[in-house]
Amino acid sequence: MIRRTVAVAGLAFLLVAPVYQSAGQDTPKATPSRQVLQAPSENQLKSGKEFGRPALHKRDVRYRLRPGDVLELAFSFTPEFNQTLTVQPDGYVTLRGLGDLPVAGQTVPELTQALRNAYGKILHEPVITVDLKDFEKPYFIAGGEVGHPGKFELRGDTTVTQAVALAGGFRETAKHSQVLLFRRVSDDWAEVKMLNVKQMLQAGNLREDLHLQPGDMLFVPKNALSKIKPFIPIPGIGVYYNPSQF
DSSP, X not given: OHHHHHHHHHXXXXXXHHHHHHHHHHSOOOOOOOOOOOOOOHHHHHHTTTSSSOOGGGSOOSOOOOTTOEEEEEESSOGGGOEEEEOOTTSEEEETTTEEEEOTTOOHHHHHHHHHHHHTTTSSSOOEEEEEEEOOOOEEEEEESBSSOXXXXXXXXXXXXXXXXXXXXXXXXXXXXXXXXXXXXXXXXXXXXXXXXXXXXXXXXXXXXXXOOTTOEEEEOBOHHHHHGGGSBOTTTOSBOOGGGO
């Protein structure tokens, strides 16, 4: 009886196995996810993803501490440790009862956890609240042939053309077909992108109107005419006039 049962089970397995094998051939095996290199889509071009780091509204929006920021620490059960700290130029703060702690580059939640770990060595399960009292506002810089060169607060999502408008627009001497956007990658390196804003505005196509990130700098060079205009001959004088000589 046992042999007959085993034989029947073996025959059933042989009849069913090809079905599973065939189904396995028709169904592709799962493969790890991978990125496929392809031309940037319209949304990527519009958001500036093709230019170095992601655009402002796509990047990590949590603020990261930097020198000059002011922090207020509140200890719920040990108020004698309450303190106000300023991030030093080297990125450290000096904690009461512990000493120096590096904080630059951290978000407030990351710093809160680091403080709990640090004070956990001298306090029992400390409850700490971190309040960012003062910090450097996000900004961009516009220079060259714009109406009002300078440093501007970056309030919300701002594109290159919008930034130029905030800086007073282009001067008559501007070469707005070669606007340069500088974006710092590290303390020693910066990316640069040349934008033909003239073509974008004339065509009414803002697909390449990149979104700014904090610290970006726009530079608008002079056009060729403005460079040679001081040396253009004046009718009736017959000489080349250079006003810088007077």
